[in-house]
Amino acid sequence: MRKKIVAGNWKMNKTFNEAEDLLFDIADLLKNNRPADVEILVCPPAIYLELSADIAHENGFSCGAQNLSQHEAGAFTGEISAAMIASTGAKYVIVGHSERRTYFGEDDVLLAAKVSQALKHELVPVYCCGEVLAEREAEKHFTVVGEQIQKALFHLTAEEFSRVVIAYEPVWAIGTGRTASPAQAQEMHAFIRKVLADKFGQAAAEETTILYGGSCNAANAAELFANPDVDGGLIGGASLKAEDFVKIASSF
Ligand code: PGA
DSSP, rough: OOOOEEEEOSOOOOOOOHHHHHHHHHHHHHHHHHTTEEEEEEOOOOGHHHHHHHHHHHTEEEEESOOOOSSOOOSTTTOOOOHHHTTTOOOEEEEOOOOHHHHHHOOHHHHHHHHHHHHHHOEEEEEEEOOHHHHHTOOOHHHHHHHHHHHHHSSSOHHHHHHHHEEOOOGGGGGTTTOOOHHHHHHHHHHHHHHHHHHHOOHHHHHOEEESSSSOOTTTTHHHTTTOOOEEESSGGGGGHHHHHHHHHHHO
């Protein structure tokens, strides 16, 4: 179902005590300032998932992981399975973040398997797509994003696809302070919805939540979220400060 989501991707930040403080700060701020109809999601490092899921659920927000293994279980040292994530109470998992693609060599074939594995264990995959700067400058951004979606999501059944959230994150905007303009975000989100409509039908495309990510912050969230095809944000740096994060969640 299409809904508004503001998700915080903490990446590899925060020690245990810092994570706990941030979670309670978010919970405190939400007590007085809970945006209506917005799902608020924190995606901490996996080691804090159980803690985060507990605090999140007690305080009316949600918790997700940043990555998962494509394998079910077994001899995969250092990996974390979908079943393990689900067993902590986490409900979401980010799949295919550009940092996973760039630094850990994750490609669309692998990501297709990760998406399926997440769905198998009733986790909502937040599937990330987005072009690098050279691709945008060469005007290949629609082709690149279209292919990322096709290769990692088109194997899904209609029922499986209905549980997927998409995050468009232009790589040149991630952590750079250079955000996509509201028009650039809207243009790409509308394109993604069209790609989805061609495959899964117009109704399914309309029901899909498509988040924007990349230097989204408390100052620019409102103009990004005002676009008809932007259903919220996947927030990196600005999600590490409770006040900024909750302000972004209140920017619809
Ligand atoms: P940023 O990161 O908000 O720090 O640009 C977004 C992301 O990587 O999800």
